[in-house]
Amino acid sequence: MIQNSEIADYFTKVADFLEIEGANPFRVRAYRNAVRTITGLAHSIAELIAAESDLTQLSGIGKELNEKIREIVRTGRLAKLEELENRLPPGLHQVLKIPGLGPRKVKALYHTLKIQGLEDLKKAAREGRVRTIEGFGQKTEEKILKDIQRLIHSEKRTPWFTAEAIARTLTEYLKQDQLLADITVAGSFRRRKETVGDLDILISCRNAPAVMNSFTACEGVERVISQGDTRSSIVLRSGLQVDLRVVPRESYGAALHYFTGSQAHNIAIRRIGQQKGLKINEYGVFSGSRRTGGQTEEEVYASIDLPYIEPELREDRGEIQAARERRLPHLVASTDIRGDLHCHTTDSDGRNSLDEMAKAAAARGYAYLAITNHTHHLKIARGLSPAAVKKLIAEIDRRNARLQEVVVLKSMEVDILSDGRLDLPDHILSELDFTVCSIHSDFQLDRDRQTERILRAMDNPRFNILGHPTGRLLNQRPAYAVDLERLITAAAERGCFLELNAHPDRLDLDDVHCRLAKETGVKVAISTDAHSVDHLDYMRLGVAQARRGWLEPSDVLNTHTLAQLQKLFRRS
DNA sequence: GCCGTTTTCGGCCCGACTGTTTTCAGTCG
Secondary structure, three states, X not given: OOOHHHHHHHHHHHHHHHHHHOOOHHHHHHHHHHHHHHHOOOOOHHHHHHOOOOHHHOOOOOHHHHHHXXXXXXXXXXXXXXXXXXXXXXXXXXXXXXXXXXXXXXHHHHHHHOOOOHHHHHHHHHOOOHHHOOOOOHHHHHHHHHHHHHHHHOOOOEXXXXXXXXXXXXXXXXXXXXXXXXXXXXXXXXXXXXXXXXXXXXXXXXXHHHHHXXXXXXXXXXXXXXXXXXXXXXXXXXXXXXXXXXXXXXXXXXXXXXXXXXXXXXHHHHHHHHHOOOEEEOOEEEEOOEEEEOOOHHHHHHHOOOOOOOHHHOOOOOHHXXXXXXXOXXXXXXXXXXXXXXXXXXXXXXXXXXXXXXXXXXXXOOXXXXXXEEEOOOHHHOOEOHHHHHHHXXXXXXXXXXXXXXXXXXXXXXXEOOOOXXXXXXXXXXXXXXXXXXXOOOOOOOHXXXXXXXXXXXXXXXXXXXXXXXXXXXXXXXXXXXXXXXXXXXXXXXXXXEEEEOOOOOOEOOHHHHHHHHHHOOOEEEEOOEOOHHXXXXXXXXXXXXXHOOOOHHHEHXXXXXXXXXXXXXXX
8 A cells, every 4th residue: 555655755756847847836835735744644645545535625735636646546656747757857856955956956957968867967066067057166066076975875864862962062052152142942953853954043142243153163063054144054073954043132033933933834824924914024023114023932923813832833734723713732741741651670671770760750750650671572671581570560569568759560561472462471461550562573564464463462451552653763763564543543442552652762653643642532651661760851752742743631641640540551 | 736714816935145146046944
């Protein structure tokens, strides 16, 4: 069955080629908007079609694109794309990926030098032919050569957690300037996306040129892309691009809104402003030439009669409509979390003892902490045998009887075996308070078999939480093929829950499926999977991801009291 | 190619910076 991402790829290519051909830019945008809608969808388009859903209900999908989606799903081909690839070299769209080369320049490269793709371009640049084209010069040619290498080497985005460390260092450095008034890291970082493409730092200050100089000279700069009075860009040796923007204090809110994005959210907000006769830009809200607001983000939203929208929601995925109808979610916060339902100790592959983990949980003000060590199938993590589990259960009982500062829940991270059985006998499972059940083997099973495997595991009445539901590791390992929609539906039917694993490299469930779980009535456990006391702090990453998924406290399992939890874990 | 709390036609976000220019187009976010 064709994946949403494949459909999106078809449309991205069509948009690229249309752009190179010089088509109506709004038509190009229509394709790109559709790509955004499709990739942000939790449901499989192919299945929506099979269920005879009306795709034109999706934003940005009209009559034409609906037809084209159906064509792709039905035939695996798109005549429109093939037609474009007949007129233009199929590899030409790759050239658009080079920074600084937009559709016009790519078109010029094709027409004058017959460039068909990245290989041709590399050769032409080496031979000094690129600089001979009007509008191109030596600098452009040198930059192309560098960027082709970079493009071949990596296209990776930076995990949020990694970006945070860099952002903290940079903001501390910039704050040394005495005249700096405000500083915020905006962009996708502020929206808490699981990975960020670059960092956007916004400041207001009274000596912009000096700050710009110290910014472009900061430690770790590989090259300076641009430097101006209000905007400068650098690339760090890590490959991360950082943009610094300076705005006047009275514009700070408008600028913060603008640079936080997302672009789609901004466009939607500006359009509403336009309809009300207002111009909204990064300098404020204007009625004619008169400034009517923009010192705070609240003012920007208020200018178009909307309440404040949290950055995590600003993706143009219905938040504006919800704001208009005054039904924005009251997002879960770290302070709502009462405990952690997934962590390891030295009994399996953790670095701290049960006692140390419990004390650390108590220090965080938690009411409960579940110890979920691996089971014996996972030998590499020193998984526990049934006998060892029994011993651990007894130890936890003794501890709970003796100490009251935090309740230690008896649990295990139980391996889901290839055939869907659980890796502990039922009589042991029934002695646990609940289970986290996870896949750690046979990632390569096809989608149907992997889904069936997990569904079978869920059939066991001792199954409570599905751990890291897709197994993906950001930038390292893709998700295993699995039908998450079916799993979420099945979880709802059986009274099971899904984990949002808060580990910075996992963040598994993603935002889109958190929201689907919420809509399906499946509560999500935000768990750190801590292998040491420090890892308990990953909770804030999971909470951020949950907020992007529109989750409210009641949608999250571990905001509930211990008594409520015990009830929720009792299936049937 | 999409869309409609004026609209089924006529709009569709907008400002900064760079390189290659002699006044600005192209690209980016």
